[in-house]
Amino acid sequence: xxxxxxxxxxxxxxxxxxxxxxxxxxxxxxxxxxxxxxxxxxxxxxxxxxxxxxxxxxxxxxxxxxxxxxxxxxxxxxxxxxxxxxxxxxxxxxxxxxxxxxxxxxxxxxxx
Numbered sequence: 001x002x003x004x005x006x007x008x009x010x011x012x013x014x015x016x017x018x019x020x021x022x023x024x025x026x027x028x029x030x031x032x033x034x035x036x037x038x039x040x041x042x043x044x045x046x047x048x049x050x051x052x053x054x055x056x057x058x059x060x061x062x063x064x065x066x067x068x069x070x071x072x073x074x075x076x077x078x079x080x081x082x083x084x085x086x087x088x089x090x091x092x093x094x095x096x097x098x099x100x101x102x103x104x105x106x107x108x109x110x111x112x
Contacts (some may be wrong), residue, residue, distance in 0.1 A: 001013070001014040001016070001017050001094075001098075002014070003074075003089065003090075003091070003093040003094055004093060005066075005067040005069075005070050005072035005074055005093060006067070006070040006071075006072050007067060007069050007070035007072075009048055009049050009050050009067050009068075009069045009070065010046065010047075010048045010052060010067045010072070010074045011046070011047045011048070012044055012045070012046050012074060012075060012089055012093070013044065013045040013046075013047075014037075014039065014043065014044055014089065015039070015043040015044070016043070017098075017102070018037035018038075018039075018089075018091065018102060019102070019103070020037065020102065020103055020104070020105050021035045021036065021037055021091045021099070021102045021103070021104050021105070022035070022036045022037070022038070022104075022105050022106075022107045023035055023036075023104055023105070023106055023107060024036065024107040024109040025106070025107070025108060025109055025110045026107075026109030026110050026112070027110070028057065028064065029107075029109060030110075032064070032073045032090075033092070034073055034090045034092060035090065035091045035092050035099065035104070036076075036088040036089065036090065036091065037088065037089050037091050037102075038086055038087075038088050038089075039086070039087050039088070039089065040085060040086070040087065041077065041085055041086075041087045043087070044075070044087050044089060046074075046075070048067075050067075050068055050069055051068070052065040052066060052067060052068065052074060053065070053066060053068045054066070056079065059081065060079060060081050061078055061079055061081045061082040062076050062077070062078055062079065062082070063076060063077050063078075063079060064076045065077070072090070072093065073090050074089070074090055074093065075087060075088060075089050075090060076088045
């Protein structure tokens with residue numbers, strides 16, 4: 001599966017179509033309006049012409065990456081401060097029919 005940001009600068013190639021999309025209500029995910037699917041870093045190939053930029057806040061465990069040209073939030077990756085290596089892909093970059101066919105799980109990140 002291949003996803004792109006709006007301007008197609010960032011291309012993410014996934015090893016498989018995810019079986020679930022997580023919608024988190026924490027303060028940042030709610031503002032970004034993201035829908036995450038979770039992978040190991042080895043399961044996602046990321047290509048770009050212009051590099052992504054990232055925002056890291058709070059406990060410094062997660063880098064939220066976005067395209068520096070069109071502004072789309074593309075993915076996040078856990079830092080070395082996190083015990084688990086995760087690369088989460090923003091599935092809102094998928095076409096509407098694909099996204100609607102993947103079950104959604106609500107994540108209560110606001111309670112952490």
